Amino acid sequence: MAEESGNTRVYRKTMPPSWWTRKAHYFWYVVREFSALPLAIWLLLLLGEIRSAANGPAGYHPLGGTGFVIFSVIALFFSLYHSYTFLSLSGAIIHFKVIDRQFPSWPIVWAQMIMWAIVSAFIIWALWWFST
């Protein structure tokens, strides 16, 4: 698109909606942002399962079926990618000083990853414990 700007005529390129296919980095950024959609759907399914427990023992249908398991596998990929990117990026953003010096970001990132492992192990244990 050409246009007049002051006395000189300039050419302005517009960005196509497909810009994110230009670079691998852009692509993975879009994957990271898109992860919100499968995770949102998965949580709504979980909410539906909780709701169906209000129907009594005969009306309760736990989540299952081939389609749901396949979707969960896909959601797990997006979920792990979200965890990895969010924890490493937020670890790099959190900043504070210890005795006048900027605390380096790598221990914060590692602390978050370790916390993730502990919390995950606890959730797995709790879901098993409530089944007994």
Added chain:
Amino acid sequence: MHMFWWFMFAQGGVIAALLLPAHILVQGILGPLGGMPVADRHYETWVSALHNPIVKLYLIVLISVPFFHFAHRLRYLVVDFGVHEAKGMWAQVGFYGTSVAITIVTIWIVWTTAPIDIGALHLLG
């Protein structure tokens, strides 16, 4: 206001990052495939877990807070795909309003399903 939504976006991101993978792995894959016994496979065990007020509070946080993260991300993603309107007031009302609505619905569902047994709590006391 941007600041508030971004703050909620960050909170939702942390909750989703820390808690979600384990739930999806266990309740979405291992449980349905019979890889391990999981609370929500049977009505009795799931309801007894849902009676617990701490479990209720946890589930409300687990389900509702990430939606503030999702709403923010999806709104920006729509902008990234060239839909400038998603920056506007009405888009914000739509996206963030949905996450508020889901929060309310979640609280209602988790609260009313397998209600906290006041009598049982009294007996414990």
Added chain:
Amino acid sequence: MAEKTITIQATRFDPDKDARPHLQSYEIPFIDESMVVLDALNYIKTHVDGSLSYRWSCRMGICGSCGMMINGQSKLSCSAFLRDYWPKPILVEPLNNFPIIRDLVIDMEDFMHKLKSIKPWIIRKTEIPLGSGEHRQTNAQIDDFRQFSECINCMLCYSACPVYGLNNEFRGPAAIALARRYNHDSRDEGTKERLPVIADAEGVWECSFVGECSVVCPKGVDPAKAIQQSKLDTSLRFVVPFGNRE
């Protein structure tokens, strides 16, 4: 033995004649392994086609004038070695996301305006008189902002930023990183003056953290981090009771 050559495909645009830019190919001798894209352009200008227009000055990665899209990547043309591309042809285009004035020359007016808008100078409530001696800083205080002061205004980050590409109103990576450079300078007292521009809808909140700005920066500045930290700080200013400090 036949002389080694390399093909340069450069964007040509003459505002008086062309409706839109087109590519022109030049095959030039590749005689020296240390040749960079800027050397190739200078060879073309001197020996092949004197009408090719582009900006350059120091040819050693300091002035920030010769930023271009090289095979689609934002790069300083003085730091892009031909040997990394040969024998394939090299596509040389003007920086993305800016209006093209002629050939490889872009209009930097908007960038200059944004740079100025964040008041990139030390602001003080009361000036310290020159006679009172130097205003000393510890190494730790300098480390606080040094990284962000390395910026050479080459605009590579703007050309790599899809958010700026989609919305030219966005304040952009270099300007926000530079604001942080002054906000974190122990001599500066101007944070509150810069805040309206930084914490604006077209300031940090417009950024969706693609992060490509930090990848392409030739000076190792991390604008993406600067923007996210600014978001965190602005949020904390209101959340934490003692956050609204100077």
